[in-house]
Amino acid sequence: MLNSVAGIQSQMSFRSFFSILLLFSITTVSYVIPAFAQFSSGGIGGGGDNNNTATDGTTHKAFASKTFVPLDQQNSSPSLEHAQESYSSLPFSESLAEEAIYRDLKNEISIDAEGGLSLREFAVYFQDASAIPARLDERVLAGELGLDINEPGAIYGSCSGVSAQAALSILLSNVFETPLTYVIKDEVLLITDKQYAADNYRILRFYPLPFTKDTSYTSKLIQATIQPTAWENVGGSSSIVPYHNNLLIGAPLQIHEDIEEALINIERMEGIRHGNPCCRVHHIADEKLRQYLADSLIETCNTTLGDRSDKDAKVSINGEFVTVRSASRPFLVYSEELINAFQTHGSPNGLRTWTDITGKFSRKARFVSLSEGVVEIQLATGEQRSIPLEKLSKEDQEYASKTQKLLDKNADSAKEDPF
Structure with a gap:
């Protein structure tokens, strides 16, 4: 258990380092480089x-x-899917049931396994505690690894006040001296061997990057700081491809979780948090576009966003810069992507x-x-x-x-x- 906690602390410091690097890149692109x-x-x-x-x-x-x-310098049209109250990656092909599992894994959970549970008992216990359908990958755990999934005490410990995905990471980190993990497959949470999952269970997801135009640089930072040996450019199996203002990433679930957590922390460090007033500054060389945005950006965004609109949003012109102020993350995201689209495709x-x-x-x-x-x-x-x-x-x-x-x-x- 102590080793597991130490490992988590190490990962968090590692992610913080990545967050600082990525924040620097986003800030540089947003405020130093004139935008298109x-x-x-x-x-x-x-x-x-x-x-x-x-x-x-x-x-x-x-x-x-x-x-x-170039594809990685293009910007797609603004997306309502991106304009959510909290950051989230988007599915490439998952079913609605699997998307519900991803959401539920972010909910807080309490698990008490101090008395020890077998792997089979733990799967049932976790399903009851989280309302997430859970199964054991018996073909791999018992068939290939030879683990006794009915042996008492395989899972030992407790967790409270943490997300379901964090609890799983802690409790599955060392079972019979074998690191286990989980994947979302066929609409259930499947507990399996960590190395087997990395080699065989690859998931595709989109990562919106509404607050940066340099997707290539962001992808390089991710490859350099999130499990650096896992990527195709160094012989691994995980891939990352810029697509408009998104990244399309194919990787094991745990890498996806690390990337999403890092991008969430980036936004928090920039002050982009729903309910927290934030200003975004855009360099816009075209005078007519600046005035057009000042006159119509708020109405356009609020009409489109509906119940996610922000009636208190402000847009002002300062020289060649347009400042957007809002406490609504959906408004900040949609306005940012709308401005980028205007600058790419014309106003x-x-x-x-x-x-x-x-x-x-x-x-x-x-x-x-x-x-x-x-x-x-x-x-x-x-x-x-x-x-x-x-x-x-x-x-x-x-x-x-x-x-x-x-x-x-x-x-x-x-x-x-x-x-």
């Missing part, structure tokens, strides 16, 4: 290119050659990349208007073009329609303003 200056420099990938070249080498009078953004009256319906041609331009099925865009050179709405990609058709509605709404509000 495409509005002043001509859109994603640099200045306004006037070469009307298609992917097949031909020319086209309406669109320039397409610019691609009303900001430069963005437009693509035709075939995907062969693209052009950096500002949206001007949509009227009677025709989109007016202005190139970086100032030249204006008229494009039939149906000639644009589905994404651009939707963007043009939504943006025109927003501009119409702002115009109506301006008419009512007595000042």
